[in-house]
Amino acid sequence: MKLYPDISLRLFRVWQRNLIVYMQSWKVRSLPPLLEPIFYLVAFGVGLGSLVGGVRYAGEEISYTRFIAPALIAITVMNNAFFENSYASFVRMYYQKTFDAMMTTPLTVQEIIAGEILWGATKAVIATAIMMAAISVFGLISFPEGLLLLPIAFLGGLAFGGAGMICTALVPNIEIFNLPIFLFITPMFLFGGTFFPLESLPDWGRTTAVFLPLTHLVNLSRSSAIGRSDASVITGLAYLVLFVSASFPTALYLMRRRLIK
Amino acid sequence: MIDIVVEAKNLRKTFGGLVAVDDLSFSVMTGECFGILGPNGAGKTSTIKMIYAFSPPSGGTLNVLGMDISRHARAIKAKIGVCQQENNLDPDLTVLKNLEVFASYFNIPAAEAKRRSRELLELMAMEGRAASKPVELSGGMIRRVVVARALINRPELLILDEPTTGLDPQSRHQLWERLDVLKHNGLSILLTTHNMDEAARLCDRLIIVDRGRLVVEGRPPELVRRHVGRHIIEITDHNEPVRAFLRERNVPFESVGHRTLVGLENGEELCGRIKERFPDAACTMRMANLEDVFLRLTGRELRE
Numbered sequence: 103m104k105l106y107p108d109i110s111l112r113l114f115r116v117w118q119r120n121l122i123v124y125m126q127s128w129k130v131r132s133l134p135p136l137l138e139p140i141f142y143l144v145a146f147g148v149g150l151g152s153l154v155g156g157v158r159y160a161g162e163e164i165s166y167t168r169f170i171a172p173a174l175i176a177i178t179v180m181n182n183a184f185f186e187n188s189y190a191s192f193v194r195m196y197y198q199k200t201f202d203a204m205m206t207t208p209l210t211v212q213e214i215i216a217g218e219i220l221w222g223a224t225k226a227v228i229a230t231a232i233m234m235a236a237i238s239v240f241g242l243i244s245f246p247e248g249l250l251l252l253p254i255a256f257l258g259g260l261a262f263g264g265a266g267m268i269c270t271a272l273v274p275n276i277e278i279f280n281l282p283i284f285l286f287i288t289p290m291f292l293f294g295g296t297f298f299p300l301e302s303l304p305d306w307g308r309t310t311a312v313f314l315p316l317t318h319l320v321n322l323s324r325s326s327a328i329g330r331s332d333a334s335v336i337t338g339l340a341y342l343v344l345f346v347s348a349s350f351p352t353a354l355y356l357m358r359r360r361l362i363k
Numbered sequence: 364m365i366d367i368v369v370e371a372k373n374l375r376k377t378f379g380g381l382v383a384v385d386d387l388s389f390s391v392m393t394g395e396c397f398g399i400l401g402p403n404g405a406g407k408t409s410t411i412k413m414i415y416a417f418s419p420p421s422g423g424t425l426n427v428l429g430m431d432i433s434r435h436a437r438a439i440k441a442k443i444g445v446c447q448q449e450n451n452l453d454p455d456l457t458v459l460k461n462l463e464v465f466a467s468y469f470n471i472p473a474a475e476a477k478r479r480s481r482e483l484l485e486l487m488a489m490e491g492r493a494a495s496k497p498v499e500l501s502g503g504m505i506r507r508v509v510v511a512r513a514l515i516n517r518p519e520l521l522i523l524d525e526p527t528t529g530l531d532p533q534s535r536h537q538l539w540e541r542l543d544v545l546k547h548n549g550l551s552i553l554l555t556t557h558n559m560d561e562a563a564r565l566c567d568r569l570i571i572v573d574r575g576r577l578v579v580e581g582r583p584p585e586l587v588r589r590h591v592g593r594h595i596i597e598i599t600d601h602n603e604p605v606r607a608f609l610r611e612r613n614v615p616f617e618s619v620g621h622r623t624l625v626g627l628e629n630g631e632e633l634c635g636r637i638k639e640r641f642p643d644a645a646c647t648m649r650m651a652n653l654e655d656v657f658l659r660l661t662g663r664e665l666r667e
């Protein structure tokens with residue numbers, strides 16, 4: 103017996119549909135991941151960094167720009183995957199009725215949703231690759247370890263894409279997405295070890311951060327960009343793998359419940 | 364070759380406490396155009412959503428192309444074409460790309476998909492707009508592209524949910540002509556409509572449903588003869604004396620506001636007598652049609 107009898111490789115057709123649409127305007131779509139890190143690095147790295155100076159990371163003093171550059175990639179992964187599978191998937195589902203049309207073909211709901219989440223993760227990888235190119239110019243990524251950012255982005259993309267899709271399955275209308283963004287995305291963006299080390303937080307803050315996926319994604323990205331690893335890499339990977347193996351089937355289940363009436 | 368493309372037995376669909384389809388049984392034969400008619404909320408869309416394996420039945424059995432819908436949904440969907448009520452062309456893609464991408468959902472190879480897409484756009488008189496985006500098209504054009512898209516997998520059964528609702532008369536007639544061509548090529552067609560002209564024009568056989576239940580089944584001309592008669596006499600003035608006159612003669616009639624309607628096999632004689640007796644009454648005779656059957660069987664009150 104197959105674990106998922108309703109999922110076949112046909113899910114790549116859904117993925118491919120999104121890729122075709124993406125490629126129609128790839129130039130415009132590539133601009134944000136190219137320019138955003140530059141803006142952030144200039145504002146935070148050069149501007150704020152001159153006030154901050156260095157940061158202690160893994161027992162070593164590193165520059166503030168080197169500290170935040172991998173976090174910017176992790177944040178982009180989170181935003182790309184979450185927004186793709188929340189707002190964008192919701193628009194396709196609710197306004198464009200794209201899923202309804204797909205459901206009249208041999209595609210199953212599970213394949214449609216799996217294809218969408220896979221696309222969200224792919225978009226996160228594409229954005230990561232573009233950002234890496236921009237950030238490498240500043241010499242802020244160590245290679246070859248830095249190449250691990252790509253598979254890490256894919257794993258993180260699956261995690262945040264699945265979370266976004268769960269929201270899509272639950273929200274009654276598009277306005278409600280403000281809620282998970284305000285309660286889930288923004289706090290992680292600020293407190294997930296992104297712009298200052300977790301050690302600066304009070305105990306309860308640090309404990310909370312450990313339960314948030316971005317914290318682990320930031321840690322993994324930083325380890326790979328800086329090129330040093332410790333035991334936290336294993337816990338981070340384990341956390342994200344667990345998160346994906348819970349959120350992915352949940353998203354499929356909830357979307358099936360929403361779409362099949 | 365199977366003779367029956369759709370076989371529904373005691374089909375039921377409930378949404379919580381609401382019964383949308385209640386014990387519906389009917390069959391659609393190969394090569395025929397079959398209509399499901401009914402007022403708003405009668406259960407037409409709920410019924411065909413079950414047939415195209417979009418919505419699982421709550422009860423009864425349903426076979427499409429000889430396969431059980433609950434066990435072979437994917438295989439059935441590979442062999443049918445569906446035009447849903449909403450225009451759900453992919454707004455991010457051109458007309459041609461819409462067809463090609465849709466073909467990929469059926470695992471049709473790219474070169475073959477391109478060939479079929481061009482062929483179908485031509486069939487639907489849309490080849491000139493292959494490069495347009497859906498927002499640039501009129502309602503009638505969008506519908507024709509939706510039909511083209513539904514034919515991309517060379518279906519054995521085409522299902523249309525209210526195909527001409529909201530279209531102007533020109534677009535409607537153009538679509539009907541295309542559907543005629545498909546029908547003459549031997550395609551089995553199942554459609555829902557509340558447009559009686561459409562049903563009379565396209566359907567070989569039809570059922571009328573109301574409140575989820577079957578009201579009547581038959582061929583359009585037969586239904587008219589059986590339930591109304593050949594002629595309809597409409598009298599739009601002098602209601603009271605005319606109705607008294609009809610009552611005296613035991614002629615059944617229908618009162619609709621200021622109009623009195625009489626359906627009968629041969630109305631010429633009666634029409635002449637009414638004109639003689641009430642020279643001022645506006646009395647006209649016309650051929651009875653499907654709309655008369657529909658209104659007689661489903662009532663005249665508004666459905667919201």
